[in-house]
Amino acid sequence: MDLFSHAEFDDHEDVRFLHHRESGLRAIIALHDTTLGPAIGGCRMWPYASDGEALADVLRLSRGMTYKTAMAGLPFGGGKSVIIGDPRRDKSPELWRAFGRAVEGFGGRYYTGEDVGTTPADMDLAGGVTRFVLGRASGGSGDPSPMTARGVLAGIRVAVRHRLGRDGLAGITVALQGLGHVGMHLAELLAMEGARLVVADLDPGRAGEAARRFGARVVSGAEILETPCEVLAPCALGAVIDDHSLPRLRCAVVAGAANNQLATERHGDGLHERRILYAPDYVINAGGVINIAEELHPEGYRPERARQRLEVIGERLTEIFARAARREVPTHRVADAMAREIVARARRARAA
Numbered sequence: 345m346d347l348f349s350h351a352e353f354d355d356h357e358d359v360r361f362l363h364h365r366e367s368g369l370r371a372i373i374a375l376h377d378t379t380l381g382p383a384i385g386g387c388r389m390w391p392y393a394s395d396g397e398a399l400a401d402v403l404r405l406s407r408g409m410t411y412k413t414a415m416a417g418l419p420f421g422g423g424k425s426v427i428i429g430d431p432r433r434d435k436s437p438e439l440w441r442a443f444g445r446a447v448e449g450f451g452g453r454y455y456t457g458e459d460v461g462t463t464p465a466d467m468d469l470a471g472g473v474t475r476f477v478l479g480r481a482s483g484g485s486g487d488p489s490p491m492t493a494r495g496v497l498a499g500i501r502v503a504v505r506h507r508l509g510r511d512g513l514a515g516i517t518v519a520l521q522g523l524g525h526v527g528m529h530l531a532e533l534l535a536m537e538g539a540r541l542v543v544a545d546l547d548p549g550r551a552g553e554a555a556r557r558f559g560a561r562v563v564s565g566a567e568i569l570e571t572p573c574e575v576l577a578p579c580a581l582g583a584v585i586d587d588h589s590l591p592r593l594r595c596a597v598v599a600g601a602a603n604n605q606l607a608t609e610r611h612g613d614g615l616h617e618r619r620i621l622y623a624p625d626y627v628i629n630a631g632g633v634i635n636i637a638e639e640l641h642p643e644g645y646r647p648e649r650a651r652q653r654l655e656v657i658g659e660r661l662t663e664i665f666a667r668a669a670r671r672e673v674p675t676h677r678v679a680d681a682m683a684r685e686i687v688a689r690a691r692r693a694r695a696a
C-alpha cells in the first residue's frame with residue numbers, strides 16, 4: 345500500500361496510522377493542510393474492505409475539508425479520521441479513549457467530530473481524554489443538518505438566479521433525492537418558498553411524510569434523477585452524477601447537500617457541456633462545518649452567529665458562477681482553483 349505515490353495523496357501535511365491492541369482500534373488520521381488554521385474534520389467509522397480503501401477515503405476526505413473550510417472563509421484547515429470497523433459491533437469506551445488520545449497527540453492541530461458511523465455520544469467518550477473534539481452530545485452545537493439545509497437553500501436561490509434569471513423559488517420544480525436529516529429540512533424550507541417538490545427516498549415513510557406535509561409528488565429512487573425539473577438536489581449519496589445518470593438528467597441546475605456528488609471530475613465537465621449549472625458540493629453544503637466551527641468562537645457557540653455566517657455560501661457561489669461563465673469553464677474546476685488559491689495566498693503571506 346503506497347502512500348507518497350497514492351493517487352489521492354496531495355502533499356498531505358501529516359498522516360498517522362493508529363493501532364491499539366487492547367481496544368482493537370485501527371484508524372488513520374490525515375491532516376491535509378493547516379495553513380489557514382487547525383484542521384477540522386469528522387471521524388468516520390466504516391467496515392472498509394481493505395486498508396487501501398480506508399487510506400484513499402481519508403486522503404480524499406481530508407483534502408475536501410481543506411477546500412470546504414477555505415471556501416467557507418473559516419480560519420481552519422482540513423483533516424479527517426477513519427476508523428476501520430463496524431460501527432454496530434466494534435465500538436467500546438476504550439476504543440474511543442484510544443482514538444481521543446491520538447487526537448490529543450496532535451496538540452490542537454486537529455479537531456475531530458462525528459461523521460458517518462459515529463455519534464455525538466462517541467465524541468463525548470473521546471472528549472474525556474482530549475479537548476480537541478467538536479459536536480459532543482453534551483454542550484456541543486447540536487445537529488448541524490438544519491444549518492446545512494439553510495445553506496443549501498441559499499445556494500439554490502443563487503443558482504436559479506444565475507442560470508434561469510429568476511428571483512425566488514416560487515413555482516420552481518425541485519427534485520429532491522433523500523429526505524434524511526438535511527433533505528427533510530430542505531423540503532420544508534423549499535415548500536415555504538413556494539417551490540414544487542418531487543421527492544424520492546428509499547424509506548417510503550419519509551417520502552410519504554413529505555407528500556403529506558409539503559404536497560410533494562413521490563417518485564421512485566430510479567426516477568428522481570430523470571425527473572424534468574429546474575433543480576436537482578442530491579441529498580442522499582455521493583457519486584450520483586455518473587456515466588449512467590448524466591445523459592438522463594433533465595434539470596437546469598444540480599445543487600444539493602450530498603458530499604462528492606460527481607463520480608469523477610469528468611462528470612463535472614459533462615454537466616458543463618450539457619449547460620447544467622453545478623453548485624460545487626463542498627461550497628453549498630458548508631453550513632454544517634460553519635455551524636460546528638462556531639464552537640471554537642472565543643465567546644462560545646451562538647446559533648445566530650452561525651446563521652449569519654451562512655451568507656458566505658451565496659457569496660462564494662455567485663463568485664464561482666461569474667468566473668466560470670467568464671472563462672467558459674466548469675464550476676467544479678473554478679471552485680477547486682479558488683480553494684487552492686486561498687490556501688496558497690495565506691501560505692505566501694505567512695512566509696513573507
Ligand code: NAI
Binds near residue numbers: 490522550580
Ligand atoms: P441521512 O442519512 O440522514 O439521510 C439520507 C437519506 O437519503 C435517508 O433518508 C436515506 O433513506 C436516503 N437515501 C439513501 N439512498 C437513497 C437513494 N438511492 N435514493 C433516495 N434516497 C436515498 O443523511 P444527511 O445527514 O441528511 O446527509 C445527506 C447528505 O448530505 C450526505 O451525503 C451527507 O454526507 C451530506 N452532508 C450532510 C451534512 C449534515 O449537516 N448532515 C453536512 C454536509 C453534507
